[in-house]
Amino acid sequence: MLHGKRILLIVAGGIAAFKSLDLIRRLRERGASVRCVLTEAGAKFVTPLSLQALTEDRVYSDMFSLTDESEMGHIQLSRDADLLVVAPATANLLARMAGGLADDLAATVLLATDKPVLAAPAMNVRMWTHAATVANVETLKKRGVTFVGPNDGAMACNEFGPGRMSEPLEIVAAIEAMLVRDRPLAGRRALVTSGPTREALDPVRFISNHSSGKQGHAIAAALAELGADVTLVSGPVAVPDPTGVKVVRVESADQMLAASLEAGALDIAVCAAAVADWKAARPATGKIKKQAGAPPPALELAPNPDILATLSKAGPRRPALVVGFAAETENVVANAVDKRTRKGCDWIVANDVSPATGTFGGERNTVHLITEAGVEDWPPLGKGDVAMRLAGRIALHLAQAGKKQAAE
Ligand code: C5P
Numbered sequence: 001m002l003h004g005k006r007i008l009l010i011v012a013g014g015i016a017a018f019k020s021l022d023l024i025r026r027l028r029e030r031g032a033s034v035r036c037v038l039t040e041a042g043a044k045f046v047t048p049l050s051l052q053a054l055t056e057d058r059v060y061s062d063m064f065s066l067t068d069e070s071e072m073g074h075i076q077l078s079r080d081a082d083l084l085v086v087a088p089a090t091a092n093l094l095a096r097m098a099g100g101l102a103d104d105l106a107a108t109v110l111l112a113t114d115k116p117v118l119a120a121p122a123m124n125v126r127m128w129t130h131a132a133t134v135a136n137v138e139t140l141k142k143r144g145v146t147f148v149g150p151n152d153g154a155m156a157c158n159e160f161g162p163g164r165m166s167e168p169l170e171i172v173a174a175i176e177a178m179l180v181r182d183r184p185l186a187g188r189r190a191l192v193t194s195g196p197t198r199e200a201l202d203p204v205r206f207i208s209n210h211s212s213g214k215q216g217h218a219i220a221a222a223l224a225e226l227g228a229d230v231t232l233v234s235g236p237v238a239v240p241d242p243t244g245v246k247v248v249r250v251e252s253a254d255q256m257l258a259a260s261l262e263a264g265a266l267d268i269a270v271c272a273a274a275v276a277d278w279k280a281a282r283p284a285t286g287k288i289k290k291q292a293g294a295p296p297p298a299l300e301l302a303p304n305p306d307i308l309a310t311l312s313k314a315g316p317r318r319p320a321l322v323v324g325f326a327a328e329t330e331n332v333v334a335n336a337v338d339k340r341t342r343k344g345c346d347w348i349v350a351n352d353v354s355p356a357t358g359t360f361g362g363e364r365n366t367v368h369l370i371t372e373a374g375v376e377d378w379p380p381l382g383k384g385d386v387a388m389r390l391a392g393r394i395a396l397h398l399a400q401a402g403k404k405q406a407a408e
Pocket of ligand 1: 193273277304305309325327
């Protein structure tokens with residue numbers, strides 16, 4: 001979806017520079033060409049050779065190199081790009097940008113450019129919250145620099161807080177939002193449920209499962225990237241909030257259902273959450289006490305509401321396209337085909353979650369898409385790519401459904 005777009009990626013010196021390698025791969029997968037400027041400090045974290053191999057282009061670092069200047073002057077580097085992306089944007093480079101310095105090739109290109117600039121900051125939490133950085137970011141925003149992130153999270157320096165560079169897919173989403181006018185899901189409203197639910201047994205104990213929320217969150221990000229107005233209803237997860245998405249945090253299945261129904265009139269619902277099937281029939285109001293010699297308490301369970309089935313059978317309020325997930329450990333496709341009918345949804349994304357597959361909590365997923373037309377076996381893909389592919393299919397389906405309706 002970035003076909004023909006030219007990105008000039010400026011890689012400064014931060015540990016997050018390793019994520020820029022994945023960013024290049026993802027941009028190229030989407031058809032963009034990427035050219036890199038690497039700062040001297042950046043070269044301490046990633047090698048010019050890695051960038052060169054991934055971009056299939058040479059890497060520019062030296063302002064005073066005769067070959068760099070004769071083959072590609074710093075003005076030409078900016079002229080040849082549609083967008084400049086600074087990732088990672090370190091506190092030092094942001095300060096140099098804000099101060100208008102031109103003391104290396106990266107800073108000079110950034111000073112000389114008239115192209116849009118996107119910065120993905122990455123630094124220690126105290127550097128990010130320091131008054132100097134806050135003022136620099138403010139200045140740069142006023143001058144039209146767009147920022148993506150940083151996210152909250154654990155950092156390489158063993159601290160926690162804002163300062164983690166956005167994930168490559170979040171940066172891609174920000175780039176597409178800046179460059180892609182053609183957003184096929186613009187004007188569509190989508191709901192995505194994601195993560196596990198937590199069912200309280202008493203105020204300190206709960207029943208839950210291993211869902212990480214990675215797949216559901218990636219789907220919310222992908223739908224937003226294609227222009228949809230997305231509400232993400234998420235159980236407790238550690239993954240960061242996707243950018244450009246309204247996030248509603250819940251704990252239990254009852255809360256997830258209420259929040260999903262509150263999302264209002266929808267075109268698309270993707271139920272990717274691993275909702276607990278059962279909750280405690282009567283959760284204790286105080287902590288259940290151990291009593292010496294007494295048998296363990298019996299756990300009486302009650303069924304949870306089925307969010308997917310409720311949305312699928314919502315009558316006139318039913319979203320135009322309802323997509324469910326089927327996490328199975330055996331007979332994956334047969335069970336999923338059956339589930340599609342039982343739940344009344346339009347599509348099922350089926351995946352094998354046997355421990356050996358590493359799907360739960362992992363980065364990759366092998367899925368089968370079950371639609372009214374049959375079963376598609378998708379190749380093993382990263383969860384972000386499964387999400388992009390699914391979002392693309394959803395956009396195509398709604399466009400075709402719209403055309404069919406217009407013809408009738
Ligand atoms: O019945 P099962 O849990 O296997 O169905 C999985 C699908 O149904 C997923 O899309 C999941 O998000 C959804 N689901 C739900 N509410 C439940 C149980 C499952 O939305 N209580």
